[in-house]
Amino acid sequence: DLASDRTALLALRSAVGGRTLLLWNVTDQNTCSWPGIHCEENRVTVLRLPGAALSGRLPDGVFGNLTHLRTLSLRLNALSGQLPSDLSACTNLRNLYLQGNEFSGLVPDFLFQLPDLVRLNLASNNFSGEISLSFNNLTRLKTLFLENNRLSGSIPDLKIPLDQFNVSNNQLNGSVPKGLQSFSSNSFLGNSLCGHPLAACPGENGDNIDSKHKKKLSGGAIAGIIIGSVLGFVLILVILMLLCRKKSAKETSAVDVATVKHPEVEIQGGKPPGEVENGGYSNGYTVQAAAAVGGGAAATVAAGTAKREVNGNGIGSKKLVFFGNAARVFDLEDLLRASAEVLGKGSFGTAYKAVLEVGSVVAVKRLKDVTVTEREFREKIEAVGSMDHECLVPLRAYYFSMDEKLLVYDYMAMGSLSALLHGNKGAGRTPLNWEIRSGIALGAARGIEYLHSQGPNVSHGNIKSSNILLTKSYDARVSDFGLAHLVGQPSTPNRVAGYRAPEVTDPRKVSQKADVYSFGVLLLELLTGKAPTYSVLNEEGVDLPRWVQSVVREEWTSEVFDLELLRYQNVEEEMVQLLQLAVDCAAQYPDKRPAMSEVTKRIQELRQSSIHDVANVQPDAGHDSDDMGSR
Numbered sequence: 210d211l212a213s214d215r216t217a218l219l220a221l222r223s224a225v226g227g228r229t230l231l232l233w234n235v236t237d238q239n240t241c242s243w244p245g246i247h248c249e250e251n252r253v254t255v256l257r258l259p260g261a262a263l264s265g266r267l268p269d270g271v272f273g274n275l276t277h278l279r280t281l282s283l284r285l286n287a288l289s290g291q292l293p294s295d296l297s298a299c300t301n302l303r304n305l306y307l308q309g310n311e312f313s314g315l316v317p318d319f320l321f322q323l324p325d326l327v328r329l330n331l332a333s334n335n336f337s338g339e340i341s342l343s344f345n346n347l348t349r350l351k352t353l354f355l356e357n358n359r360l361s362g363s364i365p366d367l368k369i370p371l372d373q374f375n376v377s378n379n380q381l382n383g384s385v386p387k388g389l390q391s392f393s394s395n396s397f398l399g400n401s402l403c404g405h406p407l408a409a410c411p412g413e414n415g416d417n418i419d420s421k422h423k424k425k426l427s428g429g430a431i432a433g434i435i436i437g438s439v440l441g442f443v444l445i446l447v448i449l450m451l452l453c454r455k456k457s458a459k460e461t462s463a464v465d466v467a468t469v470k471h472p473e474v475e476i477q478g479g480k481p482p483g484e485v486e487n488g489g490y491s492n493g494y495t496v497q498a499a500a501a502v503g504g505g506a507a508a509t510v511a512a513g514t515a516k517r518e519v520n521g522n523g524i525g526s527k528k529l530v531f532f533g534n535a536a537r538v539f540d541l542e543d544l545l546r547a548s549a550e551v552l553g554k555g556s557f558g559t560a561y562k563a564v565l566e567v568g569s570v571v572a573v574k575r576l577k578d579v580t581v582t583e584r585e586f587r588e589k590i591e592a593v594g595s596m597d598h599e600c601l602v603p604l605r606a607y608y609f610s611m612d613e614k615l616l617v618y619d620y621m622a623m624g625s626l627s628a629l630l631h632g633n634k635g636a637g638r639t640p641l642n643w644e645i646r647s648g649i650a651l652g653a654a655r656g657i658e659y660l661h662s663q664g665p666n667v668s669h670g671n672i673k674s675s676n677i678l679l680t681k682s683y684d685a686r687v688s689d690f691g692l693a694h695l696v697g698q699p700s701t702p703n704r705v706a707g708y709r710a711p712e713v714t715d716p717r718k719v720s721q722k723a724d725v726y727s728f729g730v731l732l733l734e735l736l737t738g739k740a741p742t743y744s745v746l747n748e749e750g751v752d753l754p755r756w757v758q759s760v761v762r763e764e765w766t767s768e769v770f771d772l773e774l775l776r777y778q779n780v781e782e783e784m785v786q787l788l789q790l791a792v793d794c795a796a797q798y799p800d801k802r803p804a805m806s807e808v809t810k811r812i813q814e815l816r817q818s819s820i821h822d823v824a825n826v827q828p829d830a831g832h833d834s835d836d837m838g839s840r
């Protein structure tokens with residue numbers, strides 16, 4: 210019971226000291242209110258003393274009593290010696306964070322008897338011995354961090370589906386087992402390991418397998434191969450040249466079309482621009498495309514052919530039509546002369562970043578498959594252009610001709626939320642903490658709420674993370690509103706499938722409540738870091754609403770949230786509230802979903818209650834986390 214938990218905690222305090230422990234007020238009978246302690250049903254379930262200057266050995270006889278512990282975090286202290294064997298009594302343990310201490314000895318066998326263990330971080334200690342095959346007993350384990358120890362021997366063939374794994378900087382040797390080859394090389398560096406993702410093991414390339422069976426190639430054969438290769442190469446070159454000629458002949462014959470050229474894409478895939486798939490992960494893509502031509506030779510938004518200007522903004526006008534009082538610092542010709550870079554291809558066409566000669570940067574969307582008449586198009590786009598809210602990406606101008614429909618938006622420097630969440634996860638990336646994520650949630654909600662306030666039938670129709678764009682300061686702006694009504698069926702329906710409410714059958718008819726559903730999925734994505742079904746990068750996308758609902762609430766914290774978010778431990782409560790809101794939004798039946806105005810209100814409230822806490826934890830959190838280590 211709680212009394213024995215209390216006795217155990219006091220025994221811990223007298224054994225390992227530490228500054229937090231001194232704050233435990235022994236006269237305060239309410240043990241559960243001590244710093245670092247969390248109780249449920251009158252038992253201690255969480256003991257968290259990170260960076261509390263604890264030192265010495267963990268005594269026996271403490272953890273044998275704390276049998277309800279689910280999370281134990283003693284990271285970044287100076288604890289030493291072996292782990293106490295009565296830790297084996299904590300059979301409810303899910304999260305064990307002991308990184309950044311001086312623990313030594315073998316990784317004890319009793320750890321493999323803790324059936325519920327999900328996160329295990331023993332990194333940066335002095336553990337020695339081999340990595341046991343018994344890790345396979347821990348069928349629920351998702352995180353295994355063992356880096357910066359003195360582990361030796363080879364890595365056993367672990368069959369558990371881990372999300373995170375790191376054994377770098379040990380004394381391991383042998384090859385990386387198949388089941389772990391999907392992790393990046395960073396997970397293995399600083400050992401004598403070989404095989405994917407590291408360099409191939411000797412004998413792996415096939416060229417020195419069993420050399421007895423290999424016959425030397427004769428000189429004639431070698432000459433034959435060389436001549437054959439040269440001829441093949443020349444042939445390919447000739448074909449390429451012919452193709453290029455044909456193409457440029459075609460281009461010069463187009464008189465009236467403003468063509469958007471982008472050689473990066475053609476060189477890479479040989480496909481016409483309209484066929485480049487990138488699934489909205491624009492950042493990663495752009496860099497790649499540019500790299501493919503040796504560092505980003507810029508393309509131009511094309512031949513100044515759209516010259517026949519007619520005065521006025523009406524039908525037949527060949528001018529850019531601007532909205533509001535937007536400074537008209539550029540005209541169509543400027544735009545066509547600008548250097549451009551593909552941002553990505555969406556369901557309505559391709560988006561480009563255009564850097565104008567005057568220095569300003571805009572995003573240009575080239576629409577395809579516009580199915581409405583010119584009059585209808587102008588009417589609808591005028592309506593889109595009149596939307597004015599700080600949480601929307603402003604549409605600055607548009608251009609309409611028979612062959613070309615362009616929309617000009619403000620360029621959003623930090624790209625899309627989708628790219629931010631699922632794109633580059635490497636070092637140097639700003640971790641998306643609670644404050645940023647909940648701020649993005651609020652901004653997006655406010656943008657959608659504004660759209661909904663324009664009339665009961667006004668909806669966005671295509672809420673997803675690639676349509677939430679971010680300014681330099683990570684303020685969220687909703688983009689792409691009002692386009693769903695202009696074009697035919699999108700050509701890549703699967704890409705939005707994960708966000709689409711179950712009742713939606715025609716993507717051009719999406720109700721406000723269906724927007725709320727999509728927003729719910731977006732919130733789930735923001736909190737879990739997982740992409741909904743049918744994303745391109747992550748082929749095995751999840752049905753997020755179903756998955757979250759399948760996890761019982763008590764386990765949300767350990768199972769559902771993005772690990773990067775769990776660093777901010779004292780906002781757990783708010784995170785759970787936001788997750789609950791997401792689940793409410795993604796309710797099966799439209800009537801059960803809250804209105805956007807309520808959604809905004811709830812996010813505002815839960816953010817307010819956490820801001821104070823976040824301000825307190827921030828300075829520490831960057832270097833000090835229960836989830837140290839890379840993904």
Ligand SMILES: Nc1ncnc2c1ncn2[C@@H]1O[C@H](COP(=O)(O)OP(=O)(O)OP(=O)(O)O)[C@@H](O)[C@H]1O
Pocket residue numbers: 488489490491492552553554555556557558559560572574602618619620621622624625628671675676678688689
């Ligand atoms: N105004 C903008 N500023 C910066 N990047 C943008 C802008 N508009 C679009 N992008 C980027 O270009 C990519 C493609 O955008 P686009 O809107 O054409 O497609 P999408 O959002 O992936 O799909 P859909 O067309 O279905 O909305 C997006 O992922 C986004 O990162």
